[in-house]
Amino acid sequence: xxxxxxxxxxxxxxxxxxxxxxxxxxxxxxxxxxxxxxxxxxxxxxxxxxxxxxxxxxxxxxxxxxxxxxxxxxxxxxxxxxxxxxxxxxxxxxxxxxxxxxxxxxxxxxxxxxxxxxxxxxxxxxxxxxxxxxxxxxxxxxxxxxxxxxxxxxxxxxxxxxxxxxxxxxxxxxxxxxxxxxxxxxxxxxxxxxxxxxxxxxxxxxxxxxxxxxxxxxxxxxxxxxxxxxxxxxxxxxxxxxxxxxxxxxxxxxxxxxxxxxxxxxxxxxxxxxxxxxxxxxxxxxxxxxxxxxxxxxxxxxxxxxxxxxxxxxxxxxxxxxxxxxxxxxxxxxxxxxxxxxxxxxxxxxxxxxxxxxxxxxxxxxxxxxxxxxxxxxxxxxxxxxxxxxxxxxxxxxxxxxxxxxxxxxxxxxxxxxxxxxxxxxxxxxxxxxxxxxxxxxxxxxxxxxxxxxxxxxxxxxxxxxxxxxxxxxxxxxxxxxxxxxxxxxxxxxxxxxxxxxxxxxxxxxxxxxxxxxxxxxxxxxxxxxxxxxxxxxxxxxxxxxxxxxxxxxxxxxxxxxxxxxxxxxxxxxxxxxxxxxxxxxxxxxxxxxxxxxxxxxxxxxxxxxxxxxxxxxxxxxxxxxxxxxxxxxxxxxxxxxxxxxxxxxxxxxxxxxxxxxxxxxxxxxxxxxxxxxxxxxxxxxxxxxxxxxxxxxxxxxxxxxxxxxxxxxxxxxxxxxxxxxxxxxxxxxxxxxxxxxxxx
Amino acid sequence: xxxxxxxxxxxxxxxxxxxxxxxxxxxxxxxxxxxxxxxxxxxxxxxxxxxxxxxxxxxxxxxxxxxxxxxxxxxxxxxxxxxxxxxxxxxxxxxxxxxxxxxxxxxxxxxxxxxxxxxxxxxxxxxxxxxxxxxxxxxxxxxxxxxxxxxx
Numbered sequence: 001x002x003x004x005x006x007x008x009x010x011x012x013x014x015x016x017x018x019x020x021x022x023x024x025x026x027x028x029x030x031x032x033x034x035x036x037x038x039x040x041x042x043x044x045x046x047x048x049x050x051x052x053x054x055x056x057x058x059x060x061x062x063x064x065x066x067x068x069x070x071x072x073x074x075x076x077x078x079x080x081x082x083x084x085x086x087x088x089x090x091x092x093x094x095x096x097x098x099x100x101x102x103x104x105x106x107x108x109x110x111x112x113x114x115x116x117x118x119x120x121x122x123x124x125x126x127x128x129x130x131x132x133x134x135x136x137x138x139x140x141x142x143x144x145x146x147x148x149x150x151x152x153x154x155x156x157x158x159x160x161x162x163x164x165x166x167x168x169x170x171x172x173x174x175x176x177x178x179x180x181x182x183x184x185x186x187x188x189x190x191x192x193x194x195x196x197x198x199x200x201x202x203x204x205x206x207x208x209x210x211x212x213x214x215x216x217x218x219x220x221x222x223x224x225x226x227x228x229x230x231x232x233x234x235x236x237x238x239x240x241x242x243x244x245x246x247x248x249x250x251x252x253x254x255x256x257x258x259x260x261x262x263x264x265x266x267x268x269x270x271x272x273x274x275x276x277x278x279x280x281x282x283x284x285x286x287x288x289x290x291x292x293x294x295x296x297x298x299x300x301x302x303x304x305x306x307x308x309x310x311x312x313x314x315x316x317x318x319x320x321x322x323x324x325x326x327x328x329x330x331x332x333x334x335x336x337x338x339x340x341x342x343x344x345x346x347x348x349x350x351x352x353x354x355x356x357x358x359x360x361x362x363x364x365x366x367x368x369x370x371x372x373x374x375x376x377x378x379x380x381x382x383x384x385x386x387x388x389x390x391x392x393x394x395x396x397x398x399x400x401x402x403x404x405x406x407x408x409x410x411x412x413x414x415x416x417x418x419x420x421x422x423x424x425x426x427x428x429x430x431x432x433x434x435x436x437x438x439x440x441x442x443x444x445x446x447x448x449x450x451x452x453x454x455x456x457x458x459x460x461x462x463x464x465x466x467x468x469x470x471x472x473x474x475x476x477x478x479x480x481x482x483x484x485x486x487x488x489x490x491x492x493x494x495x496x497x498x499x500x501x502x503x504x505x506x507x508x509x510x511x512x513x514x515x516x517x518x519x520x521x522x523x524x525x526x527x528x529x530x531x532x533x534x535x536x537x538x539x540x541x542x543x544x545x546x547x548x549x550x551x552x553x554x555x556x557x558x559x560x561x562x563x564x565x566x567x568x569x570x571x572x573x574x575x576x577x578x579x580x581x582x583x584x585x586x587x588x589x590x591x592x593x594x595x596x597x598x599x600x601x602x603x604x605x606x607x608x609x610x611x612x613x614x615x616x617x618x619x620x621x622x623x624x625x626x627x628x629x630x631x632x633x634x635x636x637x638x639x640x641x642x643x644x645x646x647x648x649x650x651x652x653x654x655x656x657x658x659x660x661x662x663x664x665x666x667x668x669x670x671x672x673x674x675x676x677x678x679x680x681x682x683x684x685x686x687x688x689x690x691x692x693x694x695x696x697x698x699x700x701x702x703x704x705x706x707x708x709x710x711x712x713x714x715x716x717x718x719x720x721x722x723x724x725x726x727x728x729x730x731x732x733x734x735x736x737x738x739x740x741x742x743x744x745x
Numbered sequence: 746x747x748x749x750x751x752x753x754x755x756x757x758x759x760x761x762x763x764x765x766x767x768x769x770x771x772x773x774x775x776x777x778x779x780x781x782x783x784x785x786x787x788x789x790x791x792x793x794x795x796x797x798x799x800x801x802x803x804x805x806x807x808x809x810x811x812x813x814x815x816x817x818x819x820x821x822x823x824x825x826x827x828x829x830x831x832x833x834x835x836x837x838x839x840x841x842x843x844x845x846x847x848x849x850x851x852x853x854x855x856x857x858x859x860x861x862x863x864x865x866x867x868x869x870x871x872x873x874x875x876x877x878x879x880x881x882x883x884x885x886x887x888x889x890x891x892x893x894x895x896x897x
Contacts, residue, residue: 212817214818359781359789359875655877689866
């Protein structure tokens, strides 16, 4: 983070069209032509102050429901020292510039990809500094006008005051002068937390009014003049290719203008552009394109995966796991320790493929024209959208403009840019702006699914009941499947996390991986491997504790120990602190009355997990009556460092609980004859309001540490806490998700 | 054929099979109703037809002669309908994609049942929210009921 600030210290100051201050960091030369063309009168990177004191703050990340277009602007607004109620927020487009060697492109300033619950961590140093620099310039301008030292001036809510002479100026009064000043190189002084008026205060979603009135623009709502509409008949099974196309009837549909063939990746080729072969029907209206697709006749090759079924893959995992797999982590001597163990416990847990199923189906507008490419997309990775457009067309990335809309959900699906590639390919072919629209059937049949997996867990304890050996064996289809340029070890390492419990806490420890063959595309699904691994690990902990005659919470706390120490996570610089995980477990337990009796027919379960950089624990209380499961109450404790927006944190916890519950109850993508069976919400069953918990209590740990993300951490510990509660209530252990009808027997 | 949309009379001469959702979104550019599943499962496209909450993705234009259609755009000029206010005050939305449909469903619910219990809400609302804002939706429905009872 410091190197980034040093390298990109330069500030760009400019005037707005009406003579105000537009401020951005490093907004100087080399940025994309598209961004530069929009500079005049538009927002700088982060702050625009008009002469009438209106303040606009740029939101650089992708908003998909994680509240980032509220949280990041709060950081700028706090240090800028303005009244939050007066701030307007504007979504920034992709902003890249040529790297120093001129060979590639890099971020102008802010890493705009949204994944891994990372935006808050990236934003914390960069955006507070941006706000503080703008404030300092405004103060300098006021001080110069008054001919007083800047140090004698103070600010509050967009007003600069010189107390001695009792003079005040609004930011807008000096914005034009501030725009002519040179920003000092040294870092501005940031506020202490005690002085915060915006950060740390419960703050509502800044786009609420636009959302409830239907005015907020999602990808599907965007338009481009002269835009055509495309829907695509994609391969009916994995890696199927087009053999013949009879488009006579499709072309006869009124409004249909083009039929475009898109070749797909061959089996085992990386997914570099589209996810599957397809034939696009392009029309002047969406409805005509849909009717045209119905009339299309395509002859497809046989799938190389034609024999793949869900049952077959499960059996294959069992067969493979009788042998030896790839050892991913190895500490101490597991084999020796397990032989000496006084007692060994082992169980198997299974998770299915699941789909992202963003409620807004995939879509993208692209226009490949003589001067470059314009893209409008709901994407978590505008940088990748630009890269794939460049890879397809050879157009320099400096001439590719990517406008980001709000996303109707992301969950990792929109880290992928296959739907952007489709729009670019079709627009290039038909020489017009084109919107590609996916139906739900397209979306469920052609997702990059969360991999399935079979987890074989083994632990051994010594005579004193202390855990001396732990092994996690996993067979899965792997999320890094057919990623371009992926190294073999990146495939088998991707589904484990180094710091998954109980890494570095048990002396003799092993992880073993088996890669299952499958034709289903797979990638990251909200918190990726954590959702599967946490279910296996924390179900197993609960089960093992009970078999060893221990309280599940006490058992986990025993393994975590009491030492408050940061263990570095080698793979990405984050740290894991066992005391912080113990902290959220104890806090949730205490607030939920862990250990106190529950009413008959009810049970409580607990699980806590470290996901990326935050710690979250749930105590779930359920009742099961005649096979009907009700989640009566969830008590959550979360430690995400300083809570930038406590209301946003609560929303992410509640939403994460409902998402995880919905997945655990009924979500499962199954495969038959090398194709996905579930095609819409009638068979891919997502939870409705009647299934959501009756009560959720959220407790946020008051932490002196810097903030970390909350978009993913509430999800992984929920399913195991739920299933542990079900066991406590009924004695029925859920070892395979989804729960489905397992409670009705 | 003619139908009324948000109080304005509209002519339609296109394909009788086309769903109302596309007429609203593509022809009239009223984009508050969203496509989600196109089989009346998710409710993101909910609008009012002759005063009832309906899923516009599955209503062919042929069934709508002389119908009275209202969309979220007509609910209020300024976002100050009690249900919209309750949505803002309870900070319901996350991604927000389903919320216009949820709001239209709740306006219809409160017309039929001005003081619903949690059980009534669970039984009446079947719109999907992929972000899982259900707990705040319950709270917002209760708040809207109070606002409406107070005539605010």
